[in-house]
Amino acid sequence: MTKTKKYDMKKNAKYRLFIGILFLIIGIVFEIFGVFVTENLGNLSFSKWLIFTGILLLIIGIKNSIFGKEVIYDERSQMIINKSLSFTMMFLVYGFLILFIIGMIKSIKIDLSLFVSYVIFVFIIVNLLAKYYYNKKL
Amino acid sequence: MENKIQEFRKKLKLTQQDLADLVDVTRQTIISLEQGKYNPSLELAYKIKKELKVKHIEDVFLLKD
Numbered sequence: 451m452t453k454t455k456k457y458d459m460k461k462n463a464k465y466r467l468f469i470g471i472l473f474l475i476i477g478i479v480f481e482i483f484g485v486f487v488t489e490n491l492g493n494l495s496f497s498k499w500l501i502f503t504g505i506l507l508l509i510i511g512i513k514n515s516i517f518g519k520e521v522i523y524d525e526r527s528q529m530i531i532n533k534s535l536s537f538t539m540m541f542l543v544y545g546f547l548i549l550f551i552i553g554m555i556k557s558i559k560i561d562l563s564l565f566v567s568y569v570i571f572v573f574i575i576v577n578l579l580a581k582y583y584y585n586k587k588l
Numbered sequence: 589m590e591n592k593i594q595e596f597r598k599k600l601k602l603t604q605q606d607l608a609d610l611v612d613v614t615r616q617t618i619i620s621l622e623q624g625k626y627n628p629s630l631e632l633a634y635k636i637k638k639e640l641k642v643k644h645i646e647d648v649f650l651l652k653d
Binding site: 452454522524525526527585587588 | 616620625
């Protein structure tokens with residue numbers, strides 16, 4: 451049996467808040483002094499990305515510190531996580547294979563940061579759907 | 589695998605949450621077990637047998653042919 455793990459969202463929110471504040475401060479300092487402002491990450495400069503991520507982490511941290519609950523990961527939930535993760539990885543591998551074959555027929559050109567954001571987006575959505583499916587099935 | 593968790597649990601007047609707390613799993617796991625959707629690990633099966641005060645594990649869990 452996989453050992454049951456407990457995750458207290460309220461307790462762990464403080465780390466997220468700390469990282470959020472840190473990102474926000476570094477982002478603002480970089481923005482003021484013009485450090486890394488010309489290096490683009492997609493459509494954002496590095497300093498703006500830090501500010502945006504910091505605000506996002508702060509929002510999630512505040513939400514978790516108010517409404518957070520204790521999440522229990524027992525053997526069933528850990529099995530669901532493992533199964534959905536392996537399904538998502540297989541989905542991505544086959545997706546890349548299809549893209550590779552299409553790429554051999556017709557050349558595809560895409561910005562790397564945009565491609566990575568697509569991959570992350572697909573990963574999150576497929577993983578959520580897989581978790582929902584296995585939660586109903588098991 | 590079939591099981592008689594619900595039957596023994598009701599005899600002991602335990603709720604699904606009570607049993608879940610006793611064997612250190614979530615209520616959703618007990619629901620899945622009772623519905624026969626999920627097969628527990630050997631350790632969890634023994635824990636359930638112990639908490640339901642049953643002598644033999646075969647009395648709770650039955651292997652389908």
